[in-house]
Amino acid sequence: MTVPAPQSASLVRDFEAALPKILADIELLVRCESPSADLAAVARSADLVAEVGAAHLAAAPERIVLDGRTHLRWRLGDGPRRVLVVGHHDTVWPVGSLATHPFGVENGVLRGPGCFDMKTGVVMAFHALAALESTDGVTVLVTGDEELGSPSSRALIEAEARGCDAALVLEASADGGALKTERKGVSRYEVLLRGRAAHAGLEPHLGVNASVEAAHQILATAALGDAAAGTTVTPTVLDAGTTTNTVAAEGRFAVDVRVRDTAEQDRVDVAMRALRPVLDGARVEVVGGPNRPPMSRDASRDLFARAARIADGLGVGPLSAVAVGGASDGNFTAGVGTPTLDGLGAVGGGAHADHEHVEVAELPRRTALLTALLRELLDHAQRPHGKEDDTSD
Structure with a gap:
């Protein structure tokens, strides 16, 4: 009509x-x-x-x-x-x-x-x-x-x-x-890093550096994007450590994911939850997930x-x-x-x-x-x- x-x-x-x-x-x-x-x-x-x-x-x-x-x-x-x-x-x-x-x-x-x-x-x-x-x-x-x-x-x-x-x-x-x-579609995650504090000048070797672990995990997370599929996986807000002379015991960063189809949303979700620590003694926890379907x-x-x-x-x-x-x-x-x-x-x-x-x-x-x-x-x-x-x- x-x-x-x-x-x-x-x-x-x-x-x-x-x-x-x-x-x-x-x-x-x-x-x-x-x-x-x-x-x-x-x-x-x-x-x-x-x-x-x-x-x-x-x-x-x-x-x-x-x-x-x-x-x-x-x-x-x-x-x-x-x-x-x-x-x-x-x-x-x-x-x-x-x-x-x-x-x-x-x-x-x-x-x-x-x-x-x-x-x-x-x-x-x-x-x-x-x-x-x-x-x-x-x-x-x-x-x-x-x-x-x-x-x-x-x-x-x-x-x-x-x-x-x-x-x-x-x-x-x-x-x-x-x-x-x-x-x-949108997924949102927060990756939590836990290490062990130590004096950065006297005995840094006794610490487990959550800032370094964050760097490893940020690179692994960003690599999940797929330009050909239109999938972006973008680490955004980052926070780690307490003072400039202390090995960071904790850290966290946020991740923004955008996908064209639910198969990609599921793929990224599985990969995010499969993240494992790189440093001995570090721990990694992933919270969040798909927020909006495509x-x-x-x-x-x-x-x-x-x-x-x-x-x-x-x-x-x-x-x-x-x-x-x-x-x-x-x-x-x-x-x-x-x-x-x-x-x-x-x-x-x-x-x-x-x-x-x-x-x-x-x-x-x-x-x-x-x-x-x-x-x-x-x-x-x-x-x-x-x-x-x-x-x-």
Whole structure:
């Protein structure tokens, strides 16, 4: 089913007219700082997101607090759950970041901590849903710990995604507005090294140096990467020793793993757990494991084709697609078998960086795309079984 021409012509214009309100809502959310690790800040942000969302959706959300982190869920209508809209309101920016990175709009560019990743996407979802004739069957889930890897919300996300026809993830787009149709899976490990302390000048030979053991293990870990398979295994944070004149008795380092498929995730996991000490008397312990499953291109293929066709009908295409190394909650929705399309949020750049920004001119265009995609998915879900879309032009 193509987007009807009258709707195509008016939908973008409708959101252009609504742009001041969209910008005002984004400003409200960005000015409410919400670093993931600050539970009070996340709770304050959840209150504001609930208020903004309720104004657009004509319904208050359920507040779901897990491990002290506040998540919001709207189950709209009474019908079967058909479409899951996913976002998060936590950011990587500490409280006080507005002093150095103030909210502002200048020369068509919106700036502020968390504007791109991903408070703008949350606002876009509210405005898109408010423009629909019916939202029956839509679940909106806005979580508060995505930037930490969704430790408390993962089960909630997976439970809401199961059985849905589609999951639409309002994470920011890739460069140039590309949608994210493939994401790598993520594993996270910490390697703990234990040796024996000794005086570094008087009797270093009596010690077992955890710093040296760490060096051996870091090289062994980094060697597990496979560029041809797209697998990266990257040692990151490192800590060892206590004083400059003491043989290090303990050390630790973190490892970030990104993979394209579960076979690689399993291979690396087995290899990490097989690490053994090199130095006599040293001990090695590996903790952690797979955090997010890969989101394969198969999970998004049909949804992307649908979105690309709709974008052309709206005059906001052509859409492009890209595979990315970063993960999102879309990994979880795809992991339970739900067709998933990611990167439907803001167009801009600089996630987690000083130059984080959103292109204002793209907001009406991308919100119109989201609205039309939601409308078509809901319309398709309500048709009698066996009635296929009319894909003629």
